[in-house]
Amino acid sequence: QVELVVSGGGSEQAGGSLRLSCAASGGTFSTATVGWFRQAPEKGREFVAAINWAGDSTVYSDSVKGRFTISRDNAKNTAFLHMNNLRPEDTAVYYCASTYRGRPMNVSSEYLYWGQGTQVTVSS
Numbered sequence: 674q675v676e677l678v679v680s681g682g683g684s685e686q687a688g689g690s691l692r693l694s695c696a697a698s699g700g701t702f703s704t705a706t707v708g709w710f711r712q713a714p715e716k717g718r719e720f721v722a723a724i725n726w727a728g729d730s731t732v733y734s735d736s737v738k739g740r741f742t743i744s745r746d747n748a749k750n751t752a753f754l755h756m757n758n759l760r761p762e763d764t765a766v767y768y769c770a771s772t773y774r775g776r777p778m779n780v781s782s783e784y785l786y787w788g789q790g791t792q793v794t795v796s797s
Contacts (some may be wrong), residue, residue, distance in 0.1 A: 675700035675786040679769050682791030684697070685759050689795070693754040695769030695788055703747040706772050709754045710781055710792070711765035722754060723777030732777045737763075759795045766790035 681693040695707065708723035722743040723732045731743055740759075745752040752769060768791075770784035778784075 675705075675771060677743055677769050677771060677786055677788030679767065679788040679791045681719075682767060682793045684796065685740045687760055687795055687797050689759050690755070690757045691759065691793060692756065693769070693791060693793075695752040695754075697750045697752075697771065700771075700786070702750040702771070704772050704773060706777055707743075707745060707752040708770045708778065708781075708784055709743060709752075709767060710770060711763075711793075713765040716765075718767075718768070718781055720779040720781065723779060724752065725775065725777050731775055732779055734779070751767045756793070759793075761795050761797045762782075763793060763795050765793060767793050 674761045678696045683772050704726050710718050710723040712718045719736050724743045728745050742755040769788045771783045771786045
């Protein structure tokens with residue numbers, strides 16, 4: 674059974690930075706595609722970024738492109754979401770997810786395993 678544990682959320686002012694971590698146990702992390710999603714109050718879950726197993730293919734939503742970076746360390750079974758130049762509209766609960774499809778995907782239904790969410794709050 675794959676377990677994903679998310680950490681690193683918190684509060685930050687606009688323009689600041691945060692780094693989220695997604696630590697995996699069980700399964701074979703080094704072969705898994707990892708995605709990050711977020712959900713703001715009263716809104717649906719939104720795709721943020723995804724990375725393939727090797728870390729050489731990434732996909733970003735237009736809303737975070739150029740500000741957020743997804744990465745992974747397969748030796749540590751951990752994926753990261755580096756968030757720079759944060760905006761109040763980035764406020765949401767952030768989730769990581771994984772699956773064993775080859776390419777990074779932006780559709781939540783393609784992911785098999787989900788971590789618990791972590792709150793990110795950005796103030797203006």
